[in-house]
Amino acid sequence: MDYFNYRDGVLYAEDVPLSRIADEHGTPCYVYSKATFERHFRAYTEALGSHPHLICYAVKANSNLAVLGLLAKLGAGFDIVSIGELERVLKAGGDPAKVVFSGVAKQAHEMARALDVGIKCFNVESRPELERLNRVAGEQGKIAPVSLRVNPDVDAGTHPYISTGLKDNKFGIPVDEALAVYELAASLPNLRVKGLDCHIGSQLTETAPFLDALDRLLMLMERLRERGIEIDHLDLGGGLGVPYRDEKPPQPFDYASQLLSRLSRWEGGEALTLLFEPGRSIAANAGVMLTRVEFLKPGESKNFAIVDAAMNDLIRPALYQAWQAIVPVDTREMRASALYDVVGPVCETGDFLGKERELAIAEGDLLAVRSAGAYGFVMASNYNSRPRAAELMVDGDSCHVVRARETVANLWAGEALLPEGRH
Ligand code: LLP
Incomplete structure (x- = not known):
């Protein structure tokens, strides 16, 4: 559930009409709802109740400082994949002791900084990474807390680009090798084994793959136990899907209760954190992207609605053929309805936000692309020298600019002309 609703024919973010936001701040822009972020985060904490847990929001989904600050205040931990994400979390007031560090290619300087600030755990994805972490920790006289990211080889049944738990994916340590790699981890002097981790994919709409993964991880934990390696926490990654169209993904409550019931049958399960x-299930439906219709271009075989947002602003439709709802912001005027491909100004045929959408619109109208709070702005680029959009956060009846629109001069910040006089 989110807080973007129509009132008297106009789409609102909480108590603010989106048309007012577009008039005041221009388009394209991303608009987030604070209450929706809070609600989605609480859905997880309430679902887990008194079972020991930590919700580490995946920063990659939406890394705006206001979003991170808001979640930090609610007690969130964070899942990061780069030094940049770590610094964002710290800047936003996040607690480093609640940070887990994922990713297949952590560099020595990133490990050093994470050790310095005292993160909760490194989710290690390979043997050479373990060895590098052991060396970096040794140089600092520290003991690095580690989990191994195990690839349980389950099919998440999602888009191939965002499925990560299969044997053929670059992620994690194959489950059959995990025992040996844990033994290596336990033998290295500057590491301490803390957890077991997996992440099988994103936008999952069933609980079965998660439960399969859990079963495989519990089997592995049995075997680790036999070898005297105890695990304090089990990290099940992200991946819960959201309704973009007619998907009916499980709610955090269903997901958590199925996991907890499986875990209760396992010895020591109650105490396992x-x-x-x-990422997505917290952020996606907490945001929309607003765009204005520049031109309507009727054609013989297709009608185009050319809008001022493009694939550089929101790449999911172009990259994954992702479907996101596109709705008019103001429905009060009667307009003729037609089927449109909603396309942007970028010079590529793949630059579309939606295809074959039934819309009753005219030039100058505002459209909202829904479910854009996750993997939206964070994946934006300056392609075609387009300044990146503004980001706004609505809180009740106020609207705050949480990232100013880039200016044209921002586009070449850091660039330089070649020195004069050399040919
Ligand atoms: N943990 C790890 C290790 C991950 O790789 C990811 C996402 C998450 C957590 C968060 O997963 P979520 O709860 O958001 O599903 N750009 C794509 C999604 C890529 C997801 C990558 N990893 C999209 O727009 O659909």
Whole structure:
């Protein structure tokens, strides 16, 4: 559930009409709802109740400082994949002791900084990474807390680009090798084994793959136990899907209760701390992208609605053929309805936000692309020298600019002409 609703024919973010936001701040822009972020985060904490847990929001989904600051205040931990994400979390007031560090290619300087600030755990994805972490920790006289990211080889049944738990994916340590790699981890002097981790994919709409993964991880934990390696926490990654169209993904409550019931049958399950790394299920439906219709271009075989947002602003439709709802912001005027491809100004045929959408619109109208709070702005680029959009956060009846629109001069910040006089 989110807080973007129509009132008297106009779409609102909480108590603010989106048309007012577009008039005051221009388009394209991203508009987030604070209450929706809070609600989605609480859905997880309430679902887990008194079971020991930590919700580490996946920063990659939406890394705006206001979003991170808001979640930090609610007690969130964070799942990061780069030094940049770590510094964002710290800047936003996040607690480093609640940070887990994922990613297949952590560099020595990133490990050093994370050790310095005292993160909760490194989710290690390979043997050479373990060895590098052991060396970096040794140089600092520190003991690095580690989990191994195990690839349980389950099919998440999602888009191939965002499925990560299969044997053929670059992620994690194959489950059959995990025992040996844990033994290596336990033998290295500057590491301490803390957890077991997996992340099988994103936009999952069923609980079965998660439960399969859990079963495989519990089997592995049995075997680790036999070898005297105890695990304090189990990190099940992110991946819970959201309704973009007619998907009916499980709610955090269903997901958590199924996991907890499976875990209760396992010896020591009640005491095992569960970590989750949700991104999309917290952020996606907490945001929309606003765009204005520049031109309507009727054609013989297709009608185009050319809008002022493009694939550089929101790349999901172009990259994954992702479907996101596109709705008019103001429905009060009667307009003729037609089927449109909603396309942007970028010079590529793949630059579309939606295809074959039934819309009753005219030039100058505002459209909202829904479910744009996750993997929206964070994946934006300056392609075609387009300044990146503004980001706004609505809180009740106020609207705050949480990232100013880039200016044209921002586009070449850091660039330089070649020195004069050399040919
Ligand atoms: N943990 C790890 C290790 C991950 O790789 C990811 C996402 C997450 C957590 C968060 O997953 P979520 O709860 O958001 O599903 N750009 C794509 C999604 C890429 C997801 C990458 N990893 C999209 O727009 O659909």
